[in-house]
Amino acid sequence: MNLLARYNRITVISTLFILLLAAVGYYFLLHYVLINQLDEALKVEEVEIQDHIKRFNKLPEATVYKDQRIAFQETDQSVTRSFTSLQVFEPDENELEPSRRLVFPVEVNGKKYIASVTKSGEGTEQLVLIILFTTLTLIALLMVILFFANRFLMKKLWQPFRNTLSSIKEFNLTSPVNIPIQKTNITEFSELNESIRQMSQKVLKDYRSLKDFTDHASHEMQTPLAIINSKLDVLIQEPELSEKSMHQIQGIYDAIEKMSRLSTSLLLLTRIENNQFHETQPIKFDGLLNEKIVEWQEWIAARNLRIATKLEPLEVSMNKELAEVLIGNLFRNAISHSSGENILIQTGKHRLTISNPGKRSLDKEKIFDRFYKSDESEGSGLGLAIIQQICTHNNFRVRYEFGDGMHHFSVYFNN
Amino acid sequence: MKLLIIEDEKELAVSIMTYLRQEDYSCEVAQTYKEALGKIENWEYDCIILDITLPGGSGLRLLQNLREDKKSDGVIIISAKNSITDRIQGLKLGADDYLVKPFHLSELAARVAAIIRRKKHDGNNTIFFQEIKVDTLAKEVSVHDKMVDLTRREFQLLLYLIENKSKVVPKNALIDHLWNEEMGQGESFDFIYTHIKNLRKKLQQQGCNDYIKSVYGIGYKLTSK
Numbered sequence: 001m002n003l004l005a006r007y008n009r010i011t012v013i014s015t016l017f018i019l020l021l022a023a024v025g026y027y028f029l030l031h032y033v034l035i036n037q038l039d040e041a042l043k044v045e046e047v048e049i050q051d052h053i054k055r056f057n058k059l060p061e062a063t064v065y066k067d068q069r070i071a072f073q074e075t076d077q078s079v080t081r082s083f084t085s086l087q088v089f090e091p092d093e094n095e096l097e098p099s100r101r102l103v104f105p106v107e108v109n110g111k112k113y114i115a116s117v118t119k120s121g122e123g124t125e126q127l128v129l130i131i132l133f134t135t136l137t138l139i140a141l142l143m144v145i146l147f148f149a150n151r152f153l154m155k156k157l158w159q160p161f162r163n164t165l166s167s168i169k170e171f172n173l174t175s176p177v178n179i180p181i182q183k184t185n186i187t188e189f190s191e192l193n194e195s196i197r198q199m200s201q202k203v204l205k206d207y208r209s210l211k212d213f214t215d216h217a218s219h220e221m222q223t224p225l226a227i228i229n230s231k232l233d234v235l236i237q238e239p240e241l242s243e244k245s246m247h248q249i250q251g252i253y254d255a256i257e258k259m260s261r262l263s264t265s266l267l268l269l270t271r272i273e274n275n276q277f278h279e280t281q282p283i284k285f286d287g288l289l290n291e292k293i294v295e296w297q298e299w300i301a302a303r304n305l306r307i308a309t310k311l312e313p314l315e316v317s318m319n320k321e322l323a324e325v326l327i328g329n330l331f332r333n334a335i336s337h338s339s340g341e342n343i344l345i346q347t348g349k350h351r352l353t354i355s356n357p358g359k360r361s362l363d364k365e366k367i368f369d370r371f372y373k374s375d376e377s378e379g380s381g382l383g384l385a386i387i388q389q390i391c392t393h394n395n396f397r398v399r400y401e402f403g404d405g406m407h408h409f410s411v412y413f414n415n
Numbered sequence: 416m417k418l419l420i421i422e423d424e425k426e427l428a429v430s431i432m433t434y435l436r437q438e439d440y441s442c443e444v445a446q447t448y449k450e451a452l453g454k455i456e457n458w459e460y461d462c463i464i465l466d467i468t469l470p471g472g473s474g475l476r477l478l479q480n481l482r483e484d485k486k487s488d489g490v491i492i493i494s495a496k497n498s499i500t501d502r503i504q505g506l507k508l509g510a511d512d513y514l515v516k517p518f519h520l521s522e523l524a525a526r527v528a529a530i531i532r533r534k535k536h537d538g539n540n541t542i543f544f545q546e547i548k549v550d551t552l553a554k555e556v557s558v559h560d561k562m563v564d565l566t567r568r569e570f571q572l573l574l575y576l577i578e579n580k581s582k583v584v585p586k587n588a589l590i591d592h593l594w595n596e597e598m599g600q601g602e603s604f605d606f607i608y609t610h611i612k613n614l615r616k617k618l619q620q621q622g623c624n625d626y627i628k629s630v631y632g633i634g635y636k637l638t639s640k
Contacts, residue, residue, distance in 0.1 A: 222495035223424055226517035230430035233520035236583045236633060237434075246631035253587045253633075260517050264497065271498060298568075298606050299594075321499055 004154045008147060015146060019139040027132050034124035035100060039083055042102035045070065045117045049106065059108055059115075067097075067120035072106070072113045079105040079114050088118060097122045160184035164193055171200060173207050214270045218263040225260050228252070258380070265382040268325065269370075272389045277319040286311040286347050288323065292331055293345075303335060307343050314347040316413045322390050329383045330354045330409055336379065337407070344406070350414035361402030368398070387411075416440045416531060417458075421451040421474060422466040422493070431464060434520040435527065437581070448472030455481055455488070461534065462489040462527050465510070467496065475508055482509040489530035493518065519588035525578040544577045545639050546623055558621040568593055569614045576627065576637040585634040611635060 049070070052060040062071045069088075081104040087096040101118040160182060167179045179200045181193040232249055235241070241249075271277065293300070293307055300307060316323070331354060334343050340357025347353075366372045368388040371381040387409075391398040397412040418440045422428040425446060432442040443460075445451035448471035455463065455477060463481075467474040478490055490512075492505045497515040505513050511530045514523060532540065532551060540552035548557045554570055556563045565573065575592055576584060586607050593610075615627055628636045 219495040222516040223427070226493075226495075227424060227426045227430070229517040230427055230434070230520050233585065233588075234430050234433050236585060236630070237437075241631075243631040246633040250585075250633050253585055256517060257587055267497070276498065276500070302605055 003158070004151060007154060008150055011150060012143060012147060016139075016143060019142070023132065023135050023139065026135060027128060030128045030131055034128060035085070035121070038100040038119055038121055038124060039102070042083070042100060042117050042119060046102060046104055046115075049115055049117070053106055053108055057108065059106070059113065067122070069116075069118045071116050071118075073116075075112055075114050077112075079103065079112075081105070085121075086118075088120070090120070098125050157186070160186060160189040161192070164189070164196060168196065173203070211270055211274055214266060218267040218270075221263045222260065225256050225263075229256050232256075262380050262382070265380055265386060268386055269382065269389055272322070272386070272393050275393075277322050277393070280317050280319055282315050282317050283320060283323040285314040285316060285323070285327070285352055288327055289331075289345055289347070289352075292327055296331070296335070299335060303338070305335060305338060305341050305343055307345060310344070310346040312347050312349070314350070314352060314413075316350075318394050322394070326387060326390050326411070329387050330411075333379075333383055333409070334407075337374075337377065340405070351410060351412055353408055353410040355406040355408045357405055358402065358407040359405075362400065362407065364400055367400050416461045418442045418527065419451070419454055419458075419460045419463045419488075420444045421446075421463060421469065421477065423447065423469050424466075431520060431523065434582075435524060438524060438528075438579075440527075446470075448474075448477065451477055452480065455486070456484070459486065460488045461531050462491060464523070464527070465490055465492050467492060467494045467505075475505065478505070478508045478510060487534065489527075489534045491523070491526055491530060493523070519585060519591065521575070521579040521582060521584045521588045522592055524582075525575050525592070528578040542577060544580055544637065545626065547573070547577070547618065547626075549574055549577060558618060558623040561621045563617050563621050563623075565614065565617060568610055569617070572610055572614055573618075576635065580637045581639075583630045583634050583636045587634075589634070 045068070049060055059072050060070070063069070081102070084101050084103070086099055086101055088099040089095075090097045098121045099118050100121050101116055103114060103116045106113045106115045163182045164179075167181065171179050179196060181197050184190050184193065232252060236246065236249055289309070289311060293309070330352075331345075334354045334356035337358065338356040339359050342357060344355040345353075346355075362374055363372075368384050370385040372384075373379065373381040388398055390396070391411060394413075399408075399410045399412070401408045401410070416439060418435060420428050420431050420435075420442055422431065422444070423446050428444045428446065432444060436442050440461075443454065445454050446469075448469045451469065451474075452472075465474045465478060469477075474492065474494075478492075481488060481490065490510045492510045492513045493516060494501065494505070494513070495516045502513045511533070512526050514526060529551075532542075541548055541550050543549075546558050548560075549555075550557075551574065554567075556565055556570060556573060571593055572589065575589065586604055589607050590604070593607075611627060611629075615625055619625060624639075626637050626639055628638055630636050
């Protein structure tokens with residue numbers, strides 16, 4: 001339920017409740033006032049009758065005039081003066097009419113009578129009904145107006161909020177743009193906007209500093225590595241070094257290289273995340289693959305691998321550097337982890353698949369995670385993570401499957 | 416040949432100097448922006464090895480100054496930053512080459528040699544090592560005026576060894592140089608051996624002495640001794 005519906009529901013129900021309650025109260029109040037008025041009129045009649053008796057010493061004539069009847073009845077009992085409401089049959093209109101009657105004792109020449117004055121209350125009753133009806137109509141009208149006015153007003157009032165919301169929805173950590181905030185005069189919204197602005201700036205700042213940290217850490221690592229490397233390059237020139245020492249040094253060289261590659265890979269990951277590869281151009285993947293096969297033929301031959309290709313033209317618009325990394329990593333992965341000798345490379349419409357023989361399926365869930373390595377792997381554990389990062393960045397999809405004793409890595413370029 | 420090493424990491428500067436000094440270069444070191452600026456304004460160098468992050472200023476500013484002054488000293492940037500943008504920026508400002516840290520000193524020596532060769536205007540593209548003559552432009556090698564038919568990789572290998580003559584060149588450096596670090600680690604040690612073997616054979620077939628020495632499995636050394 002949205003805010004408007006909720007608000008409407010509450011206001012409509014409460015207004016309806018209050019107005020109905022007021023209408024009922026109003027009805028009874030009106031009724032009471034009008035009855036009172038009738039009673040006053042009856043009292044005036046009473047006074048007139050008493051006056052008449054005093055002056056002429058006889059009863060006035062019993063009359064039926066319009067909606068007023070006066071009647072007398074002889075009695076020997078004592079009568080108390082009282083007002084009553086009752087229904088009186090009206091022969092003219094052939095129906096019962098609500099009426100008000102005043103009964104009081106009179107005495108003429110020592111004889112006791114009951115005098116009764118009855119006035120029809122139909123007129124007043126109708127008045128009450130008309131007033132009630134008008135009120136109810138007004139209530140209904142008010143409700144409808146209230147409903148639509150609320151709708152319109154709320155929409156208008158909440159527009160800044162909606163604007164802010166859509167800005168937040170478009171907010172993306174990786175594209176370093178502050179949330180565009182529209183100005184509003186409403187204090188609550190401008191407060192909200194201000195907090196969102198501050199929050200987003202803080203988030204962006206933190207995110208940037210986190211990225212910068214990785215960036216700096218990787219960079220800072222390169223210089224000490226360069227120093228170690230250069231020291232070794234100088235050290236191995238010493239003629240008196242033994243074969244044993246040389247072996248130790250070889251170990252250091254390899255470790256440095258591994259470390260350097262690791263930090264290069266980490267840097268690459270951050271740079272993809274940082275959107276630093278925005279320049280795109282059409283890349284012919286079939287051509288690029290053929291180039292790689294030629295370039296790496298010695299390596300392929302040394303590993304006794306055979307490359308079979310089924311290449312259809314495949315052109316994708318993306319960053320050239322990333323395209324090369326993508327192909328390089330996929331291909332290197334296949335070459336390094338083949339348990340058999342046949343590697344199959346296929347391109348189709350919007351699709352690239354590299355398959356290499358393997359013994360069993362790898363963990364589909366984790367295979368693209370950073371630093372995930374199968375037991376046999378000697379790589380950094382970042383190659384596939386980089387592939388995935390490139391695919392995410394370009395809205396491609398990468399998939400791993402195992403079938404027929406082959407690992408299949410596919411990239412779908414059409415998302 | 417006169418070189419200027421602009422690098423704030425003293426140890427790295429010292430290593431570079433130690434290594435290159437043995438190759439008939441005279442080396443100077445500047446460790447700060449100011450020191451470097453003074454040197455490049457007052458002297459001329461055949462090649463400047465330039466680090467980008469320096470105390471007191473950016474190496475790129477130095478490069479800009481240098482080119483604005485119409486000085487044609489060769490410049491090779493050594494930087495920890497390896498993005499294409501950084502490279503392009505460096506090269507646009509007039510650097511002749513860009514080498515990413517960490518690097519092997521043999522690679523630096525080869526690049527410096529290449530820059531100096533390019534900067535020389537005497538049109539002489541040949542370098543010699545004993546009876547081996549290498550035409551770096553035509554990519555041809557001859558021994559006693561007899562052509563040696565080498566593959567691209569063998570040529571690169573020989574040139575690299577000559578540029579680092581009398582030095583032990585580690586296998587890792589050779590692999591990086593020949594295959595651009597693209598291959599899996601440890602994968603390519605065997606091909607290096609194969610290429611060296613073929614290179615030796617081809618040179619010897621033309622009556623060349625065997626100057627390529629294997630050094631305890633860590634690398635190779637081209638030496639006349």
